Amino acid sequence: MSVAEKKPRVIEPDSLIGKRIPKMDAPEKASGRTRYIHDINLSGQLYGRILRSARIHALIKSIDTSAARALPGVHVVITAADIPDQRPIGVARDHFPLKVGRVRSQRDEIAAVAAESEEIAEAALKLIRVVYEDLPVISDPEEAIKPGAALIHPEPHGADGTHLHLKQGTSIAHKGKPDNIAMTFDYVHGDVIQGEAESDVVIEDTFRLHYVTHCCMGVSGMIAEFDASGNLLMYSNTQVPFLHKREFAEYLNMDPARIRIIQPPIGGGFGSKLDIYPFEVICLYLARAAKRPVKMLFTREEEFLASPTRQPVLLTLRSGCKKDGTLTFRQVHTLHDNGAYTSWGATTPFVMMQTFSSLYRVPHCDYHTAAVYTNNPYAGSFRGYGNLQATFAIEQHMDMLAERIGMDSLAFRLKNAQDSGETTGQGMVFKSCGFKDCINTAAQRSDYTRKFKENEVNRSRPGNIRRGIGMASMLHVGGGAKIYPSDGCGTILKMDDFANVTLITGASEIGQGSETVLSQLVCEELGLPISAITVVNNDTAITPWDVGVHASRTTFIAGNSAIGAAKKAKTKILAVAAKKYECAESDLDLRGGFVIKASSGEVVVELSKLLRNLHFQDKAELVMTTFYYEPPSVHQDKGFKGDVSAAYAWGAQVVEVEVDTDTGRVRMTKVTGAHDVGRVLNRLGIEGQIEGGVVMGQGYALTEELLIENGVMKNPNFRDYKLVTAPEIPEMDISFIESMDGEGPQGAKGVGEAPAICVAAATANAICNATGVRMFELPFTPEKVYRALHGQTPKLYWKPWRADQ
Amino acid sequence: MTEPKHYFAPTSLDQAVECLKDGDVTILAGGTDLTPQSQSGKLRIKQTLMNIRRVPELTGITLEGDEIRIGALTTITEIMENALVKQHFPVLVEACDHFASDQIRNVATLGGNICNASPAGDTLIPLLVLDASVELASMPEATLYRHSMPLSTFFVGPGKTRRSLCELVTGVRIRVPGPNHIAHFHKLGTRPALDISTISIGIAGTLKEGILSNVRVAFGAVAPTPVRASQTEKALEGQRLDAVTIGKVAGIARDEVKPIDDVRATAWYRKEMIHNITKRMLSHVAQA
């Protein structure tokens, strides 16, 4: 071997941030190799199925399971009577997994079977005889809230008819309710009476938002197994494993330490897996009784019938402004159809009131919600969490107010849009704020102002196609939301002898691409290629605590946590290297898998070699670090005020449509979006996130609707529940406003929910621009639009429910 | 899903119709109606499930004299790609182009669409305005018996036809149209693809010197079966397509149909659409 003169090797600076990096799980998913819960089978496993109510609202007079129990292959049949220790579940603890004495909605669970095959389980369900006594169905929340309405959760009475007056603190499932009001929210800042007095123009309208559902490609499922010592292992699709571990423990009356949750890859979440549903607890009961693993998977029809929906809302908004375009006040009343039981949908006012109080400068705001029980399906959390509904009303009023004062709608928005440094009436502090940039960018790139005027002129032209353009903006939390005692996330990071990293994070992957972004952030710190990392994120026995995937928080919170752990590792590595090579730590850096000289990029030592030295020769040490990140946000006070998120995301979208006045069909031709995302981390990932969100918003605006009549779902299938299909997806032009948030990981803010929020509102404005007709009710299906164009839609009016208003 | 006792996949027409003799047989072609219907419990699979996809006599598109025969097993995709169909019946291609999705079209058969007898079946409307007839085969004794009937008399109600339980639909026959023949189809749904028709319209006839004759009009999804619209046809017969006539005919069409409310649309909207789309289609014919 000849000894050639060696030039020192130099590693050029490079960065992973902002690059287009394919999602790490993409090859597996695209090639059909991913093992979802549907693909997992445990030996000895039984199959669970649930018998749901044949009635909407009825007393259960008797249940006969004898024939089902006698069917060969059936191991367990359970009804409420078989589970004396049932605890009430749900956000308001207002129902039992297996219903006791009464059914209140179509999805209600009456009995469950575990059998050797799905077919046997299904056959057994058919053998169960239930005798009902029908009760009047209440499917209209306006009826349900009236004094004297029949009660969905009546207070229990003794055999002699006397009121039992159960003690305070007992759950609703036990003690019932004297009325149908599940929850109320009241928020105020400023004084709307004064605001109204200062207004030159005041408008009031009622808006109706409909039922849609998540339509996850992977239907819901669970596998539960108790081991010989009574420990519970669950394969679950939950988005919130750590909180749910506690909650399951409560429902089963067992020690949370004995529960382990493994999350197989999830075929879509979008918020639907944020609550615990009866089927999950029932699956646990079955596994406990059968002493065998039990797998329970929904059919597609069941997925429609028994999954949560987006919160339907009836909303009356009164708003005003001055002639110069200054917004003066907003007064809002909403009626939330709570369905038969309370899930997260009832709590969407947390987000809705933020939008009403703080999207644009609003000096005076008064907000009220009542969520009322009905016999309808119940709503859960769904990407946007009330914000689509709130934005739909507000952004239509922005256009309407502008029109009334004769001001250009773009100028009107800009006049009221906030800048960074402002604090809103609700106490939200906008540290980074690219709001005006979003509005301007979306308007310019779509040629909004010119087209808006042109379309108005063209309305009177002959022909059946009318073009329209409409805008809407949005504000959403972008740095977590401090709802629970902690909004944090933990990370464990370990490096092996080959400088490969294992990132163990509490943050769940639900398809949003968090694994890839977290890997990028870690590799960026450690100067490693993305191929050097493995992510472990799906086992509560291994991963550190995280509050769950919601509120667009994972990139921000888990990202900062991952960076924290990586920084600690880097500090340790550089300290070791500095000592070994006798220089200052600050002279060194990590790049391309090497320790280098920070000034020149010259290689000092291969990182893997240094790690091996550390492990085997020097100190017998490994590089393993942990970090827990808690965002600097605060809890809201009793009046819902406070800086609840560490950062806020902004966006503006312009939607262009063609309306066929012969048929009412609306074709969405283009969406121009500008989103303040703090900073783009994975460009490919964020583009996908925005595009997917826009399409979800498009379905909400135009085609999707769960049709509920008297509590009965009319279209629990993909034939009649119309998702947007590929040919309908509009052209998209997406810009990213990089406001470089000071607290965000590499400057980034959350964007998971943002892209879905504006679409329906902007579409409503576009239809109005095209036709001159305003639509207050979603979705804009051909028939609805056609009716509106022909003056066949009575003006919606809902008088707020409170006697004192 | 109900489970059949026997499964049979005949390889000749004789075997297939022989099997049908005992009556308790469910016929499987592409399965795109059968599968969802049996899953949902709407349809019960009988004792024997007979897969007819290996019967050669049920395939192919051929010119026989002045008629074109399309075998019952021909898939929607095959129809769309066939040169004879493209040349003589572009209206059928048009309808197939709005049928379901690529995946469904690759397996869904013409015979299945006909026998499923949905009022919204998309090939039925163009077939009706093309005066197609249905070929049936059975084996009452020991030999094969074939006969045919006009498609316009074949449908009795949703999912119900004049086919007896021991008959197999083997294909359709359509006379090659003469000169000056025109035919148009329009399907209206919520979305451009993968949708069941809210309404559909077929219009055909001979257009000579601005006068329309031999008029055929058919409507889908406005009655228990796909229907020919005799009053609309009468109003159009021998007429010149000027604005007044078109307006009048569209009104007659609206009054002629008796649709229902369902999850897809109300009766009112369907009637409006029959009016507006009939008008639009006739205007296009007039302008062409």
Ligand SMILES: Cc1cc2nc3c(=O)[nH]c(=O)nc-3n(C[C@H](O)[C@H](O)[C@H](O)COP(=O)(O)OP(=O)(O)OC[C@H]3O[C@@H](n4cnc5c(N)ncnc54)[C@H](O)[C@@H]3O)c2cc1C
């Ligand atoms: C997602 C989806 C989308 C769809 N979209 C459309 C659409 O846009 N337009 C539309 O018209 N339809 C649509 N359909 C319905 C269906 O695809 C068509 O009706 C199709 O033509 C049925 O053909 P098949 O070969 O699959 O029939 P199968 O399901 O095999 O059979 C249908 C019925 O006909 C009987 N049958 C079949 N062949 C014969 C025969 N030769 N003789 C006697 N009886 C027979 C069967 O016993 C069964 O009762 C859709 C279906 C799905 C699942």
